Amino acid sequence: MRxxxxxxxxxxxxxxxxxxxxxxxxxxxxxxxxxxxxxLQATWKFVGLYHFSRLFGLQRFWVNLGNNLRWLLxxxxxxxxxxxxxAYLLNNLGRGEKILWQIFxxxxxxxxxxxxxxxxxxxxxSSGLINSLLRFIGVNTSRLGWIxxxxxxxxxxILAAFWQYLGFSLVIYLGAIKGIPYEMVEAxxxxxxxxxxxxxxxxxxxxxxxxxxxxxxxxxxxxxVFDLVWVMTRGGPGVSTEVLPYLMYRLTFDSxxxxxxxxxxxxxxxxxxxxxIPYSLWALKKWVRV
Amino acid sequence: xxxxxFLFLSALLVVVLAxxxxxxxxxxxxxxxxxxxxxxLQKYLVPPQQFQFTNFAKxxxxxxxxxxxxxxxxxTATFVAxxxxxxxxxxxxxxxxxxxTLLFFFIVVVTFLPYxxxxxxxxxxxxxxxxxxxxxxxxxxxxxxxxxxxTLITGTFFxxxxxxxxxxxxxxxxxxxxxxLRVLLPVSLxxxxxxxxxxxxxxxxxFLLGIALTRGPDVKPVMPFLAELKGTQIAxxxxxxxxxxxxxxxxxxxxxxxxxxxxxxxxxxxGKG
Numbered sequence: 001m002r003x004x005x006x007x008x009x010x011x012x013x014x015x016x017x018x019x020x021x022x023x024x025x026x027x028x029x030x031x032x033x034x035x036x037x038x039x040l041q042a043t044w045k046f047v048g049l050y051h052f053s054r055l056f057g058l059q060r061f062w063v064n065l066g067n068n069l070r071w072l073l074x075x076x077x078x079x080x081x082x083x084x085x086x087a088y089l090l091n092n093l094g095r096g097e098k099i100l101w102q103i104f105x106x107x108x109x110x111x112x113x114x115x116x117x118x119x120x121x122x123x124x125x126s127s128g129l130i131n132s133l134l135r136f137i138g139v140n141t142s143r144l145g146w147i148x149x150x151x152x153x154x155x156x157x158i159l160a161a162f163w164q165y166l167g168f169s170l171v172i173y174l175g176a177i178k179g180i181p182y183e184m185v186e187a188x189x190x191x192x193x194x195x196x197x198x199x200x201x202x203x204x205x206x207x208x209x210x211x212x213x214x215x216x217x218x219x220x221x222x223x224x225v226f227d228l229v230w231v232m233t234r235g236g237p238g239v240s241t242e243v244l245p246y247l248m249y250r251l252t253f254d255s256x257x258x259x260x261x262x263x264x265x266x267x268x269x270x271x272x273x274x275x276x277i278p279y280s281l282w283a284l285k286k287w288v289r290v
Numbered sequence: 291x292x293x294x295x296f297l298f299l300s301a302l303l304v305v306v307l308a309x310x311x312x313x314x315x316x317x318x319x320x321x322x323x324x325x326x327x328x329x330x331l332q333k334y335l336v337p338p339q340q341f342q343f344t345n346f347a348k349x350x351x352x353x354x355x356x357x358x359x360x361x362x363x364x365x366t367a368t369f370v371a372x373x374x375x376x377x378x379x380x381x382x383x384x385x386x387x388x389x390x391t392l393l394f395f396f397i398v399v400v401t402f403l404p405y406x407x408x409x410x411x412x413x414x415x416x417x418x419x420x421x422x423x424x425x426x427x428x429x430x431x432x433x434x435x436x437x438x439x440x441t442l443i444t445g446t447f448f449x450x451x452x453x454x455x456x457x458x459x460x461x462x463x464x465x466x467x468x469x470x471l472r473v474l475l476p477v478s479l480x481x482x483x484x485x486x487x488x489x490x491x492x493x494x495x496x497f498l499l500g501i502a503l504t505r506g507p508d509v510k511p512v513m514p515f516l517a518e519l520k521g522t523q524i525a526x527x528x529x530x531x532x533x534x535x536x537x538x539x540x541x542x543x544x545x546x547x548x549x550x551x552x553x554x555x556x557x558x559x560x561g562k563g
Contacts (some may be wrong), residue, residue, distance in 0.1 A: 100304060100305075
């Protein structure tokens with residue numbers, strides 16, 4: 001066995017290189033964010049927090065950050081909550097369960113671009129699906145601009161993502177609920193517990209790991225909604241639907257301001273790391289049997 | 291009696307919600323088959339009078355280069371990433387390396403961190419290597435970004451293989467690589483399929499790198515083309531929907547035919563092996 005271990009090390013070389021490159025790139029981000037740049041040319045001069053102070057001076061940055069927080073709040077809570085309820089109901093029904101969860105899950109295999117093209121049409125104020133249906137039942141839609149209005153645009157976008165990701169939390173919860181000992185639920189029912197009690201007092205506390213998975217994964221997804229923003233509104237109207245990765249892209253590739261772009265990346269990194277690192281530590285215990 | 295009433299109500303609720311969830315897809319499919327005049331009537335829930343397949347021809351004309359590029363890039367990068375990932379998954383789960391846990395941790399973190407944060411270094415690396423706007427460059431980057439996830443998923447499945455299998459094989463003189471190739475991979479085929487599907491769909495659906503690392507249509511993947519189609523065919527909903535449908539055929543087919551692997555891959559990838 002020992003003799004083979006050198007071969008085992010060889011098998012690890014490619015992934016070691018890849019992981020090394022990834023962490024190297026993160027270090028690179030820091031270097032770029034802390035040094036001077038002339039266009040795409042590095043001057044290799046340490047400038048401290050200069051790029052950060054410029055970034056924090058931008059009003060647009062704070063709008064973007066606020067939007068990221070809106071995504072966290074209004075995307076995660078409903079997706080987790082409705083996903084759990086739906087999983088509970090489906091598990092109770094027993095019949096037709098499989099076809100039903102597939103209906104909810106399959107939008108997840110689509111890309112944000114496809115979802116974005118589809119929902120941008122649905123939200124179109126003059127000839128979109130939603131307003132045409134509303135007009136059909138006699139609603140005056142002249143003031144329903146959906147993604148064309150700065151006040152509502154981001155929430156409309158969140159709804160599209162909710163449509164796409166509900167199946168994800170549903171499936172995670174469904175798997176977790178099936179793992180709960182049947183006797184426990186049965187005992188609670190024998191004691192006359194209502195469905196509400198069973199769902200929230202008996203089952204919900206016992207599927208904490210599913211809640212953790214859903215919350216973290218959906219939180220990471222809110223960083224990845226760049227695509228949806230790009231294809232549905234290009235950040236508009238104004239900058240009302242922009243999120244930080246979008247700002248990062250614009251600063252880097254349109255304004256050619258690499259320093260500020262890298263500073264934005266660092267902010268996103270901080271934002272993601274507080275979710276990813278604790279989650280990874282937790283998940284590690286499941287993978288490595290200790 | 292009360293219980294049956296509850297079951298009936300919840301069934302009704304779930305079915306209604308499922309119908310609501312399908313309406314966008316139904317509207318997408320029917321609209322993609324309508325003529326421009328029909329679309330202009332805005333009766334989106336009425337089925338098309340006659341199937342207008344020319345919409346697809348039109349959309350396909352725009353998307354075909356992108357589809358070709360996406361297939362070349364996605365298939366190659368998926369293959370390489372799953373190969374590298376499964377080798378690493380094997381090494382990490384079978385050899386009891388002291389540092390395995392630490393390396394696993396680094397891999398998990400990299401898997402979940404959004405790759406958006408390293409967009410700038412990626413661009414620089416490809417520029418230095420003169421690989422911007424090439425298949426090789428995109429394949430390289432997608433491989434780097436996907437191999438950690440492939441390691442996690444395959445590793446999770448390899449852990450379920452009884453260690454006696456490997457001990458017996460090694461005692462019979464089977465070397466690690468032949469064991470990996472001839473025993474471990476076939477035994478863990480479901481895990482391999484799961485990893486392949488998830489990596490494949492992730493790369494195929496990717497958009498940001500597709501626009502940041504390419505110039506012009508030559509190697510650009512399909513998602514940027516679809517986004518452009520939306521920009522150029524303004525309010526031509528039937529063409530837009532035909533394009534969206536063409537682009538979604540591959541992931542939806544994967545989901546329909548290999549759905550259970552999709553689920554088990556998801557579960558494995560999130561630490562619920």
